[in-house]
Amino acid sequence: MTTFLEKLLINYPYVISVILFFIGTLIILTQSNLFKKLLGINVMETATFLMFIAAGNIRGGAVPILSDTNAPYINPLPSALMLTGIVVSISVTAFALALILRLYREYGTVDANEIARLRNGGMEK
Amino acid sequence: MMTSWTTHLPVFVVILPLFVGFILPTLARRLRLVENLVIAVEVISFVMAAALAVLLFKQNGSPIPYAMGGWPAPWGIRIIADNLGVLFLLVIAIVGLPIALYTKGNLREEVGGRSRTARFYALYLLLMGALAGMAVTNDLFNVFVLVEVATLSACGLVSAHRNPRAAEAAFNYLILATLGSGLVMGSIGFLYITTGHLNMEFAARELAQVWQHSPHVVWMAASFMLTGFGVKAAMFPLHVWLPDAHSMAPTPGSAVLSGLAVKGYLICLLKILYNVFGQTLMRHFTMHHVLTAAGIAAILAGSILALRQDELKRRLAYSTVAQVGYIILGFGFVNQRGLAGSLFYLASHALIKSTLFLTAGAIISATGKTKVSELAGVGRKMPLTMGAFTVASLGLVGIPLFSGFVGKWHLLLGSFESGNFAAAAVILAGSVFCAAYLFPILRNAYFQETPGENWQDPGMAQRAAFVLLSAAIIFFGILPTPLLTLAQRAAADLLFLQ
Numbered sequence: 043m044t045t046f047l048e049k050l051l052i053n054y055p056y057v058i059s060v061i062l063f064f065i066g067t068l069i070i071l072t073q074s075n076l077f078k079k080l081l082g083i084n085v086m087e088t089a090t091f092l093m094f095i096a097a098g099n100i101r102g103g104a105v106p107i108l109s110d111t112n113a114p115y116i117n118p119l120p121s122a123l124m125l126t127g128i129v130v131s132i133s134v135t136a137f138a139l140a141l142i143l144r145l146y147r148e149y150g151t152v153d154a155n156e157i158a159r160l161r162n163g164g165m166e167k
Numbered sequence: 168m169m170t171s172w173t174t175h176l177p178v179f180v181v182i183l184p185l186f187v188g189f190i191l192p193t194l195a196r197r198l199r200l201v202e203n204l205v206i207a208v209e210v211i212s213f214v215m216a217a218a219l220a221v222l223l224f225k226q227n228g229s230p231i232p233y234a235m236g237g238w239p240a241p242w243g244i245r246i247i248a249d250n251l252g253v254l255f256l257l258v259i260a261i262v263g264l265p266i267a268l269y270t271k272g273n274l275r276e277e278v279g280g281r282s283r284t285a286r287f288y289a290l291y292l293l294l295m296g297a298l299a300g301m302a303v304t305n306d307l308f309n310v311f312v313l314v315e316v317a318t319l320s321a322c323g324l325v326s327a328h329r330n331p332r333a334a335e336a337a338f339n340y341l342i343l344a345t346l347g348s349g350l351v352m353g354s355i356g357f358l359y360i361t362t363g364h365l366n367m368e369f370a371a372r373e374l375a376q377v378w379q380h381s382p383h384v385v386w387m388a389a390s391f392m393l394t395g396f397g398v399k400a401a402m403f404p405l406h407v408w409l410p411d412a413h414s415m416a417p418t419p420g421s422a423v424l425s426g427l428a429v430k431g432y433l434i435c436l437l438k439i440l441y442n443v444f445g446q447t448l449m450r451h452f453t454m455h456h457v458l459t460a461a462g463i464a465a466i467l468a469g470s471i472l473a474l475r476q477d478e479l480k481r482r483l484a485y486s487t488v489a490q491v492g493y494i495i496l497g498f499g500f501v502n503q504r505g506l507a508g509s510l511f512y513l514a515s516h517a518l519i520k521s522t523l524f525l526t527a528g529a530i531i532s533a534t535g536k537t538k539v540s541e542l543a544g545v546g547r548k549m550p551l552t553m554g555a556f557t558v559a560s561l562g563l564v565g566i567p568l569f570s571g572f573v574g575k576w577h578l579l580l581g582s583f584e585s586g587n588f589a590a591a592a593v594i595l596a597g598s599v600f601c602a603a604y605l606f607p608i609l610r611n612a613y614f615q616e617t618p619g620e621n622w623q624d625p626g627m628a629q630r631a632a633f634v635l636l637s638a639a640i641i642f643f644g645i646l647p648t649p650l651l652t653l654a655q656r657a658a659a660d661l662l663f664l665q
Contacts, residue, residue: 063353070346079342086349090356097360120359123308127352130315134345137319141326141338148331157335 055096062089074154076142080135087131094120094127173222177233177248180215180256181300184208188292195285202271205288209267212295213260219253220653228656233303241369246303250657251510254650255302255434258514261639262426262521263295265632269525270419273629276532277417278327287327287417293320294423298431307355307365307443310435314351314399318344321428324420325412336411343398343408350395357388358443367442378448389444389452396436400429402495403465406488410472413484418528421480425487426521430513433494441661446501458499463593465492470600477538479527482604483520486563489597490516496590497578505581506658511651512574515562515643519571522559522636526552529625529633539608544617546609551624553612555633560605562640565598570643573651 050057066086070079098120106115142152149157187208194201222231230249234240248256270291274284297317304310322344326337359365361384362373378385394405401409413425440449449455469489476482494516497509529552530545531537546553562569565576575594582591624630643650 063349066349067346070342076338083342083345083349086346087352090349090352093353093356094359097356126308126312130312130348133319134315134341137322138338138341141322141334141341144326144334145331145338148334161332161335 055092055099059089059093059096062086062092065089074156076138076145076152076154079154080138080142083138084131084135087127087134091124091127094124173218175233176215176219176222177231177246177252177303178235180212180219180248181246181296181303183211183215183296184292184299185296188289188296191289191292192282192285195282198281198284201285201288205292206264206267206271208292209260209264209295212256212299213264216253216256216260219248220257220649223248223250223253223653224649228660230660240366241364244306244309245366246309247305248303250653250660251434251438252302254510254514254653254657255430256299257650257653258430258517259295259298259302259427262517262636263423265635266419266422266426266521266525267291268628268632268635269422269528271628272626274417274419277329279329283327287324287420290320290323290327291419291423294324294428298427301431301435304435304438305367307358307367307370307439310439311348311352311355314432314435315348317428317431318348318399321424322412324424325416327420328415328417330415332411333415333417336408336415340408340412343405347395347398350391350398354388354391354395357384357391361385361388367438371443371445374443374448375445385444385448386452389440389448389454392436392439393454393457396432396439397461400432400436400495401488401491402461403468403488403492404461406465406469406491409488410481410484413487413524414478414480418525418532421484421528422521422524425484425524426517429487429491430494430517433491433498433513437498437661440498446662449501455499455501458495459587459590460499462492462494462496462499463590465489465495466593466597467600470597470604473604474600477540479531479537479539479542479608480524482539483523483527486523486601486604487520489600490520490563493575493578493594493597496594497581500578500581500585500587500590501662502581502584503655503658503662503664504577504584506661507651507655508574508577508579508581510654510657511577511647512571514650514654515570515574515640518636518640518643519559519562522555522633522640523563525629525632525636526556526559529629530556533622533625534620539611542608543611543615545622546612547617548620548622549624551630551633553609555637556612557609558637558640560609562644563605564602568641568644570640570647572644573647577651 063086066082069082073079098117100114100116103116104113106118146152149160191201228250230247232247235244278284278287297313300313322337322341326334362370364370398405413421466489469485473482473485494509494513497505562571565571579591579594
């Protein structure tokens with residue numbers, strides 16, 4: 043059992059990223075405020091970024107620039123991938139904010155339940 | 168001997184719609200030019216897909232690789248136009264052209280003014296490019312990026328409708344789809360950590376050797392992948408976003424979302440399941456049972472929910488949930504017949520569902536009525552539109568001589584081969600349900616009192632789109648051999664039978 047705990051401690055970035063991922067998912071699924079849902083998405087995506095970056099990291103590793111020293115260097119590929127991931131995440135955020143703005147102008151609220159109520163009320167008229 | 172222009176075909180198919188898509192918003196003041204450009208892109212894509220198919224048949228199905236920038240495989244990105252990819256490219260091209268024709272001069276009512284229409288086209292071409300990319304990609308991270316491009320442009324297409332409910336549907340779609348891509352990205356992360364490769368072939372080779380060292384991580388990767396793509400492709404219990412998004416989108420948007428976008432995610436899922444995890448691991452994690460069970464649940468639940476809808480587009484959207492069930496069911500059989508049937512059904516459903524959505528949209532915009540029960544006598548007033556709707560309905564039910572039949576037949580053969588008789592019964596029951604929710608529309612349209620109102624078939628471009636789509640449905644029903652051969656070879660590739 044101690045070995046399992048030790049493994050968890052050594053791999054703490056992965057543990058944190060999994061915890062963050064599920065916090066994000068929980069926020070998305072339980073909150074009715076559209077902004078909070080969006081924040082949940084950002085938390086979740088940050089968790090995956092953390093996991094990739096941790097996968098490429100070597101503790102005490104050098105910057106991956108070619109040099110004569112034989113020091114271990116970190117894997118640059120996950121970091122490069124996560125640049126793409128961050129760009130994607132920003133686009134999603136921007137698009138979602140535009141949609142929230144349009145919904146706010148239309149319904150005067152940013153709460154999903156409230157919007158559903160207003161919409162159904164509107165249909166009965 | 169390959170000439171120089173054919174060498175670059177696998178990548179041109181992807182970048183042509185992407186590049187043209189980005190310049191369209193700047194041409195918003197010349198809308199005619201924009202429309203013609205989109206149609207031209209679709210025609211060229213069709214020619215390129217056909218050329219790739221001819222090349223592939225000449226080589227007896229051995230894949231056409233392309234190294235991006237000339238870098239060899241584990242370092243550079245290699246894309247591959249194999250049987251599966253070319254099959255999907257053909258489907259995209261055959262469905263994309265009629266949808267582009269349908270939109271010609273027909274978006275003002277649903278989308279709005281010139282700049283909004285131009286942006287709609289930009290998103291449409293982006294989605295087309297992303298789907299073509301999914302067809303040829305052979306790299307895990309490319310899958311993620313293309314999936315994100317497709318998701319964002321698909322959400323944009325939904326929110327392009329002027330109705331504020333479309334924005335709400337698009338937001339829900341965006342949130343759930345992003346949750347799905349988060350899961351997919353997490354899964355890709357696990358795979359990269361265990362294998363150290365992003366190229367699918369290399370990852371698969373490595374995974375086969377090392378998965379026993381960390382079975383839980385690989386299992387987690389597999390389940391994240393299945394759930395992530397399950398949300399995006401509306402696998403039954405995860406379909407909640409689909410009815411709203413697909414029924415609220417502007418008509419051509421609904422057609423392309425239901426017909427193609429969902430299929431793109433299914434193709435990605437198929438590639439990753441069979442090419443990266445492989446059938447041994449799939450069986451080890453009993454993923455084929457999960458797929459079969461999800462397929463059965465989707466067929467039954469989707470059909471029953473579709474029966475209860477009175478709004479025409481919502482009924483068609485729920486029908487998509489049921490039809491995705493058929494495709495997933497085929498993925499779960501893990502044999503050549505079942506997979507080939509599933510792929511053929513995927514192609515046939517892309518044709519049929521886009522026909523149904525386009526004709527439904529034409530009917531709704533001509534009559535102003537959205538409910539199934541109000542559409543009495545449309546058949547006589549709009550013969551061509553309703554004719555295409557009828558052909559597509561017969562195809563979806565699976566009447567012989569229409570393309571749906573061939574797919575369902577091979578799915579049935581596949582289910583017998585895997586010894587899953589419950590699935591066979593559900594395939595047949597699904598057809599009956601399908602008749603139950605589509606034939607009342609036809610009966611209403613043809614055999615009821617015709618109202619005196621002045622409903623008419625839409626313009627020339629739209630009629631051409633309907634004729635093309637119906638012709639394709641009947642053509643693949645009578646002469647399924649070319650597409651079916653492609654599907655069978657793709658299935659053999661996926662199962663590594665040679």
